[in-house]
Amino acid sequence: MRFKDKVAIVTGGGSGIGEAVVRRLHSEGAVVVIADIRLDAAKRVADDLASPERIATREVNVLDNPGLEGLIEATVGQFGRLDLLVNNAGMGSFGKVTQIDLAHWREVMAVDVESVFWASRTAIPHLEKTSGSIVNVASASGLAADYGFAAYNAAKAAVINLTRAMAIDHAPLVRVNAVSPGLTRTPLAVGLFDNPAIMAAYGGILPMGRAAETSEIAAAVAFLGSSDASYVNGHNLVIDGGMTAHTGQPNFTKILGDASHLDQAESAFRG
Ligand SMILES: NC(=O)c1ccc[n+]([C@@H]2O[C@H](COP(=O)([O-])OP(=O)(O)OC[C@H]3O[C@@H](n4cnc5c(N)ncnc54)[C@H](O)[C@@H]3O)[C@@H](O)[C@H]2O)c1
Structure with missing residues (x-):
């Protein structure tokens, strides 16, 4: 029960990764405020949880700055x-x-970056x-570039470095960390999952051979937000199953074969 008597706010908590974070924090004892542009989605998650008093x-x-302020002030007003x-x-x-x-x-930029600035500031x-x-x-799209994702790449890179800036500015009282998921099975990514050509291409670049489940991202968020991470500050925890561990070079083991073909593989490197 790492979050007993703790109070958390999760923006976008009505679906996908946010929903999984809500469920994880709640299961570990937290009072959780689910903030979402879709109240029905937030209520669906809330109605599915035990301990409605939490x-x-x-x-x-999150585009509405006074709305974000109201969220935070109301949370502190209600739960102290x-x-x-x-x-x-x-x-x-x-x-x-x-x-x-x-x-x-x-x-x-407003939804992905400014909201982080304003909610954090408040x-x-x-x-x-x-x-x-x-x-x-x-x-993971904040670590390098994806073809055709210019604004998202820029926004998520900004979130990662804003995380670092706030982490050093507000330590030791407040720790600030980030998670960087790779492909994760959520409604946001449904357009990727529903496209066979895209999923076939992912097959070659996901070392784990599959996308992340939302609970796997939530576990990392809960770790960073808990006292288990009491000396972790300014960190960006990449949760992509090793996707960005790859340099992007060809898969030599697929082209040259495995250990049974070592001689051939070595000669390829020697030229
Ligand atoms: N799914 C992935 O593969 C993936 C990978 C890396 C990062 N992410 C990031 O994870 C986060 C959550 O994405 P997800 O995949 O769970 O998406 P999702 O669409 O499943 O859930 C997003 C939630 O945020 C809410 N929301 C959207 N705009 C909002 C706004 N302006 N104000 C308040 N709430 C709003 C939606 O109603 C929804 O409930 C995003 O920041 C996304 O960029 C997702």
Whole structure:
């Protein structure tokens, strides 16, 4: 029960990774406020959990700065404290810089980055009182570039470095960390999962041979937000099954064969 008597807010808690984080924190004793632009989605998750006295829902669009302030102030007003803010709500984006317009770019930056800035800015004074922490949900797409993901790549990279900036500025009272999931089975990624050509291509680049389940991301968020991570600060925990451990070079073992063909493989390297 790492979160007994602790109070957490999860943005985008009505679906996918956020929902799994809500379930995990709640199962470990936390009071959890599920904040989502879709109140019905937040309520669906809340209604499925035991201990309703440890759950609250709130309709919030993270684009709405006063709405974010209201979320945080209402949480502290109702439950007396705030121990953990999980900035999870986010949006995807597809298009090269020549294909997306300024309005889209600004929306992605606002939903994925500005919301993290504003929610954190509002929450930090409360987190300082509880020696609390922030966990930001970034992405493996913030570590390098994907074809056609320009705005998302830029936004998630910004989240990762904003995490580091807040971590050093607000230590030792508040720890700030990020997780960077790779492909994870959620409604946001359904367009990828439903496309056989995309999934076939993933087959060659996922060392684990599968996507992540949301519970696997939630476990890492819970670790970073707990006292088990009391000296972890400014870290970006990549949860991609090893996808970004790969340099991107060809799979030599597939082309040259395995140990039974070592001579051939070695001669390929010698030229
Ligand atoms: N699914 C993946 O493969 C993957 C990989 C890396 C990172 N991520 C990141 O994980 C986070 C969660 O994504 P997911 O895959 O669970 O998506 P999802 O669509 O399953 O869930 C996102 C939730 O956020 C809510 N939301 C969306 N816009 C909002 C807004 N403006 N204000 C408040 N709530 C809003 C939605 O209603 C939804 O409940 C995102 O930041 C995403 O970028 C996802």
